[in-house]
Amino acid sequence: MTQAMSETNARDAVLEARERVSEGRREFFKVLGVGAAAASGAGSALYSSAALAYGGPFASAFTLHPPVTYMNIGTTGSTPREVLKNHDRNYRAVALDPTLTFNTQTMRNTIAPGFGAHPFELVLSYNTTDGMSLIFNGIVANGGDEIISTNMEHGGGNSPMNIKADRTGMVVRRINLPTNDAYSDAEVLARFQALQTANTKFIMFSSPPYLTGIRLPEKLLCEWAASQGIVSIIDGAHGTGMLNLDFHDMGVDFYAGSGHKWQCGPGGTGILYIRNQSGPAAEYANTSPLPAFWPTFGGYSTNPGATLNGGIRDPNDNVAATMMSRGHPNYPALQALTECCQMWDAWGRQVIEDYIVALAQYLRSRIYTIWGQQTLCTPYDPAIPHHARVALTSFNPFSPNYDYNADLSAAEASAQVTASGNAVAALREAGVVVRNVATPHSLRSNPxxxxxxxxxxxxxxxxxxLFHNVRDVDNLVSKLLQTVPHP
Ligand SMILES: Cc1ncc(COP(=O)(O)O)c(C=O)c1O
Structure with missing residues (x-):
């Protein structure tokens, strides 16, 4: 396939995925009972055809608008317009009557199925960092127990893990995550396996990692861990809302995600999954015994035997309800997160994933044509392998030969900090918001x-x-050509 054909095919794939999103949108209107005229944009302020002309198929559901093209959802998202309205209304209602409460069990009943979870297993947390802290506070580790993690963890997961290690004597061992052509799922599994010892009790990794955006083989790693009696923990800050996730099928023990990034809920919202075997047994890829876990909550009775059963688990225990009892919640924010999840479920989580991954693919095809495969963390592949099923694209036009894996001297790396920082600022000036990250990439000299x-x-x-389209990607690429080095 020629490079031009790759771009055309990738663009067509976006258009096809967009059509499926539009079908999901029509279904959503049917669910709402809104007539076809409104659904076509004619009568709907929310989905006006004028706004659709600018961004992606759901652009008009969001308040983002030109001249700025916001492309840093990896840091935080933007809450849909209708949810904002309800949030405002709810916040005012609580201010008028502070005794007002909302039923968080109902919220969790609504949200859990969309993630392949039972409501007893799904906690509405404050964010990913909070979820990771709750996980590490709850698991039982003894001195000498080992956890295998990676070299690309975010502070939100790294800090709770390191604190656990400092407090208990748990030992953290780390694999290097491969990038560009050094990457394969099999290589990642092999690197985890190479660090396994008789003391390995846990694995913890981000998927996708915030530095590179590569999607790791979550199920493969969790199933391997379960087969070895190892507990799996995933930092899924970028999973929730970006990917169509099924926690039961994934086999993960603990998964902390964000509510405010790709899921587009308000700041201070997160989604935390704790495998509890509360659903039908056939749904669970991982049926190994539930690891000991002490829920963090605000109603501790000083009688741990009675309240928490010594960390011993029970599938009939609504552990998520216990963990929702942590002081007074921000009910309007949790309600807004629930509504965002309802929107995603109605639009179709797979349809959303397909569309935003297709857009990322199109971006990667354009970068490939101009800068070459070696510049991408996830090289462009029309087949979209599992590790490329992500809506984060990492590329490096600043390294020698535009090579993502180039070996850099300290002086080159230091110059790159400046060049990359200047590019982010220049792009911002040109109306496009992206970010850069300090990344421990694989080395070309020794993968x-x-x-x-x-x-x-x-x-x-x-x-x-969802609020981007092919034109936004083309606009970004033309701004990149004005702001970063290119052949
Ligand atoms: C991988 C990863 N983990 C955790 C976090 C922290 O996320 P939150 O703001 O939801 O706590 C981030 C934020 O960017 C992240 O990228």
Whole structure:
């Protein structure tokens, strides 16, 4: 396939995925009982055809609008217009009557099925960092127990893990995550397996990691862990809302996600899954014994034997309800998150994933044509392998030969910090918001090794979402050509 054909095919795939989103949108209107005229945009302020002309198929459901094209959902998202209205109304209602409460069990009943979870297993947390803290506070680790993690963890997961290690003597061992052509799912599994010892009790990894956006083989890793009696923990800050997730099928023990990034809920909302075997047994890929876990909550009775059963688990225990009892919640924010999840479920989580991944694919096809495969963390592949099923795109036009995996001297890395920072600022000036990250990429000279401290690279990280379309990607690429080095 020629490079031009790749771009055309990737663009066509976006259009096809967009058509499926539009079908989901029509279904959504049917669910709402809104007539066809409104659904076509004629009578609907929410989905006006004028707004559809600018962004993606759901652009008009959001308040984002030109001249700024916001492409940093990896940091935080933007709450849909109708949800904002309800949130405002609810917040005012609570201010008028502070005794007002909302039923969080109903919220969890609504949200859980969309993630392949039972409501007893799904906690509405404050964000990913909060979820990871709750997980590490609850699991039981003894001195000498080992956890295998990666070199690309975010502080939101790293800090609770390191605190646990400092407090208990748990030992953290880390694999290097491969990038560009050094990456394969099999290689990642092999690197985890290589660090396994008789003391390995846990694995913890982000998927997708915030530095590179590569999707790790969650199910493969969780199933391997379960087969070894190892407990799996995933930092899914970028999973919830971006990907169509099924926690039971994934086999993960603990998964902390964000409510405010790709799921587009308000700040201070998150989704935390705790496998509890509360649903039908046939749904669970992982049926190994439930690991001991002490829920964090605000109603501790000082009688742990009676209240928490010594950390011993019971599928009939509504552990998520216990963990929702942590002081007074922000009910309007949790309600807004619930409504965002309802929207995603009605539009179709797979349809959303397909559309935003197709957009990222189109972006990768354009980058491939101009800068070449070696510049992408996830090289462009028309087949979209599992690890490329992400809406985050990381690429590095600042390294020698535009090579993502280039070995950098400390001086080159330092110059790259400046060049990449300047590019982010210039793009912002040109109306496009992206971010850059300090990344320990694989080394071209030795793919088994990754860059360390002073020689990290600074690729750009670009997010594509429901409110973007092909034109936004083309606009970004033309701005990139004005702001970053290119052949
Ligand atoms: C992988 C990862 N984990 C955790 C976090 C923290 O997320 P939150 O703001 O939801 O706590 C982030 C934020 O960017 C992240 O990328």
């Amino acid at each position: 088994a090794q990754n860059a360390t401290g002073a020689t990290f690279s600074r690729p750009l990280r670009i997010s594509t979402h």
